[in-house]
Amino acid sequence: MSASTPIRTLTPASVLARKGQTPLVCLTAYTTPIARLADAACDIVLVGDSVGMVLHGLPSTLGVTMEMMILHGKAVMRGIQKALCVVDMPFGSYEESPAQAFRNASRLLAETGASAVKLEGGVQMKETIAFLVARGVPVMGHIGLTPQAVNVLGGYKVQGRNEDAQRVMEDARAVEEAGAFAIVLEKLPRSLGQDITECLAIPTIGIGAGPDCDGQILVIDDMLGLFADFKPKFVKRYATLADDAAKALAAYADDVRQRAFPDAEHSFGDKP
Known part of the structure; x- marks a missing residue:
């Protein structure tokens, strides 16, 4: 191992061992600079298929491809030193058969260098x-609201309310029994998030599933306030970067139009 080889302190096994301990901090990332920032604060960095909506302007995650996930997975891995990197398997890359899933999951891990994949269902x-x-691919599960199935679910609705709670609980048990090392719970009633967390021996990562999960994850652009006109109920904004960016852009445009930029400080003189 060379001196420049990153030493990853978190693995799927060490994440599994964090069950019931200090909550796991998780965020999405899609680029190298953001991955560096997330790596300093997070235990898990997810290259989410939300990249399709966040960076590519798609209306949902359904149009995301393997090539997109590999491209952004490579970029994120260049910025990670210690966190566990998980890459989403995009819609259509695993549903057909276990063999198809292994073919694509092994490609994701081999080409990006990430440590695990996440799939919905x-x-x-x-x-x-x-x-x-069984074939050496660490898997993080994802149940509750599964965005890739949004057309079947009838929109981005809370799952697991009332009698539907049993279905979601059965999904959680199935993912654990299959050997996943952790599971994302999305958009569930707080009480169900707590019940599943207490029932399972693997860590639960909540996104709109209440504070009792073993960890939390958000889309980084949501929590940084880069979307000015969209805020899910479960998102807490820790910054308003869209507002800051708009002000900076307006100031730049004003300086350029008034020939205030570039000034002497930002211009080159002739050589003596």
């Missing part, structure tokens, strides 16, 4: 998750 994905884990 519970009971119906149990066989696929088990197939991947």
Whole structure:
């Protein structure tokens, strides 16, 4: 191992061992500079298929491709030193069969250098998750609101309310039994998030699933306030960077139009 080889302090096994301990801090990242910032603060950095909406302007995650995930996965890995990097498997890359899932998951890990993949689905994905884990692919599960199934679910609705809680609980148990090392719980009632967390031996990562999960994740652009006109209920904004950026751009445009920039400080003189 060379002196420049990153020493990753978090692995799927060490994340699994964090069950019930200090909550896991997780954020998405899609670029090298943001990955460096996230790496300093986070335990897990997810290269989410949300990249399609956040960076590429797609209306949903359904148009995200393997090539996009590999491109952004490579970029994120260049910025990570210690955090566990997980890459989302995009829609259509794993649902057909366990063999298809392994083909694409192994490609994601080999070409990006990430340590694990994440895929959506519970009971119906149990066989696929088990197939991947048995072949050396660490898997993070994702149940509740699964954005890739948004057309079937009828929109971005809270899942697991009332009698629907049993279905979500069965999904959670199936993902654990299949061998996933952790599971994302998205948009669930707080009480169900707590019940699942207490029921499972693997860590739960909440996004709109209440404070009782073993960790939390947000889309980094949401929590930094880079989207000025969209804020899900479960998002807390820790900054308003869209406002700051708009002010900076307006100041730059004004300086250019008034020939105040570049000034002497930002111009080159002739050589003596």
